[in-house]
Amino acid sequence: xxxxxxxxxxxxxxxxxxLQSFNQLILPHLDGAYNLAxxxxxxxxxxxxxxxxxxxxAFRAFGQFRGESPKAWLFAIVRNCCRSARMPGGAVSxxxxxxxxxEEAAAQLKEQPDPGxxxxxxxxxKAEIGQVRAAIEAIPExxxxxIVLRELEDMxxxxxxxxxxxxxxxxxxxxxxxxxxxxxxxxxxxxTGDEQSRSxx
Amino acid sequence: xxxxVDQELLLxxxxxxxxxxxxxAMVEAHVLRCAGCRAExxxxxxxxxxxxIDGVRHAAPESLSRRIxxxxxxxxxxxNESRPWGWLAPGLxxxxxxxxxxxxxxxxxxxxxxxxxxxSSHVRSLQPxxxxxxxxxxxxxxxxxxxxxxxxxxxxxxxxxQGFPLVGGRLDSIDGKTAAAIVYKRRLHTVNLFVWxxxxxxxxxxxxxxxxxxxxxxxxxxxxxxxxxxxxxxxQFESLYRQRAGAAGR
Numbered sequence: 001x002x003x004x005x006x007x008x009x010x011x012x013x014x015x016x017x018x019l020q021s022f023n024q025l026i027l028p029h030l031d032g033a034y035n036l037a038x039x040x041x042x043x044x045x046x047x048x049x050x051x052x053x054x055x056x057x058a059f060r061a062f063g064q065f066r067g068e069s070p071k072a073w074l075f076a077i078v079r080n081c082c083r084s085a086r087m088p089g090g091a092v093s094x095x096x097x098x099x100x101x102x103e104e105a106a107a108q109l110k111e112q113p114d115p116g117x118x119x120x121x122x123x124x125x126k127a128e129i130g131q132v133r134a135a136i137e138a139i140p141e142x143x144x145x146x147i148v149l150r151e152l153e154d155m156x157x158x159x160x161x162x163x164x165x166x167x168x169x170x171x172x173x174x175x176x177x178x179x180x181x182x183x184x185x186x187x188x189x190x191x192t193g194d195e196q197s198r199s200x201x
Numbered sequence: 202x203x204x205x206v207d208q209e210l211l212l213x214x215x216x217x218x219x220x221x222x223x224x225x226a227m228v229e230a231h232v233l234r235c236a237g238c239r240a241e242x243x244x245x246x247x248x249x250x251x252x253x254i255d256g257v258r259h260a261a262p263e264s265l266s267r268r269i270x271x272x273x274x275x276x277x278x279x280x281n282e283s284r285p286w287g288w289l290a291p292g293l294x295x296x297x298x299x300x301x302x303x304x305x306x307x308x309x310x311x312x313x314x315x316x317x318x319x320x321s322s323h324v325r326s327l328q329p330x331x332x333x334x335x336x337x338x339x340x341x342x343x344x345x346x347x348x349x350x351x352x353x354x355x356x357x358x359x360x361x362x363q364g365f366p367l368v369g370g371r372l373d374s375i376d377g378k379t380a381a382a383i384v385y386k387r388r389l390h391t392v393n394l395f396v397w398x399x400x401x402x403x404x405x406x407x408x409x410x411x412x413x414x415x416x417x418x419x420x421x422x423x424x425x426x427x428x429x430x431x432x433x434x435x436x437q438f439e440s441l442y443r444q445r446a447g448a449a450g451r
Contacts, residue, residue: 030269031259033261048264050389051261051265052265052389055272125256126256128254132252147252152258153258157219175213
């Protein structure tokens with residue numbers, strides 16, 4: 001993380017404007033941080049706690065931030081907070097949120113906001129979103145993490161490697177496997193009938 | 202007709218724009234010749250488009266943005282823009298927020314300064330290693346631990362079944378008096394309950410710098426609960442605590 005000094009970190013001079021640069025470099029990624037926490041924990045209430053905790057930690061450690069990508073730096077903290085939030089024996093596990101009761105129920109809840117007068121297209125679109133979200137939530141965590149960072153957060157392979165703490169080659173194979181699982185779930189069966197056996201490597 | 206196993210990562214790299222020019226040329230040439238890989242590339246592209254439809258990505262809810270804005274660090278916004286930060290130890294930030302607020306809030310009423318002490322103690326307790334002296338989820342360990350350390354016996358009811366697990370206790374000092382601090386958790390948040398000897402009836406509820414504060418009196422003791430959880434949740438904590446402390450038959 002601290003190997004190179006990119007142009008972005010030049011503006012993160014210690015001293016004046018610590019809070020200002022924090023607000024400029026880190027806060028714009030609040031949506032992304034929440035999105036990542038939401039897909040990793042699959043729990044809307046816990047996600048808010050995790051992101052708040054992560055931002056607090058990020059703020060305290062911000063003076064040591066020397067990396068190129070503030071987004072990757074923040075996301076690595078979010079990811080670690082998600083992990084510790086789920087540690088067995090942690091205080092968190094004592095609280096059961098409604099949303100963690102079932103993915104199906106959660107997926108339904110997600111579709112409920114603004115049920116206003118909607119044309120059929122809108123209904124179809126909502127159903128599609130729910131289906132895609134549920135499919136992402138259903139795949140195992142390392143693949144889910146890679147897919148969310150790549151497809152939803154638009155991060156480069158090297159940024160994903162930084163967040164997940166694995167080599168780029170691992171990122172690539174996780175993406176490939178994650179995509180194979182999602183394609184099987186979401187796309188109509190293709191002409192490549194034996195994809196299933198092929199994707200397991 | 203299947204895609205070639207050795208091309209799988211390269212096809213992904215092509216869709217993600219992560220290949221260098223030489224590899225792009227190589228994969229493109231391969232895809233031209235290989236129908237299986239061509240179909241696979243189309244599937245990857247279709248999946249890519251599907252995952253990016255609006256709404257799949259979650260946006261931070263309004264409630265979270267409000268919580269972030271209410272973090273004590275952010276109340277420093279105006280005052281601290283020109284302050285050198287290098288000397289600031291991590292974790293001191295919150296305490297600084299509290300003490301700064303103490304300066305800015307005028308007039309310094311007696312009550313306000315007590316609130317500030319509570320906030321400062323709460324923030325200080327969140328620094329690594331400061332939270333608890335006796336770490337246990339067992340009320341029967343925490344309660345006797347205070348014996349001989351304070352000259353009263355604070356009730357330590359078990360509230361874990363209501364989502365407030367006990368994590369421990371420590372000694373603190375409030376208003377010049379030794380106080381028992383009992384620490385509960387709420388999800389990832391810490392609830393500090395300060396208990397000290399004080400006469401008279403007192404009852405107060407307020408939100409200060411994003412911290413919810415509830416104070417009450419019972420049996421010659423003053424209780425002050427403080428946390429960054431929403432005020433209604435802390436109210437729930439107060440009523441549970443009082444109810445169970447009473448039931449424990451002190």
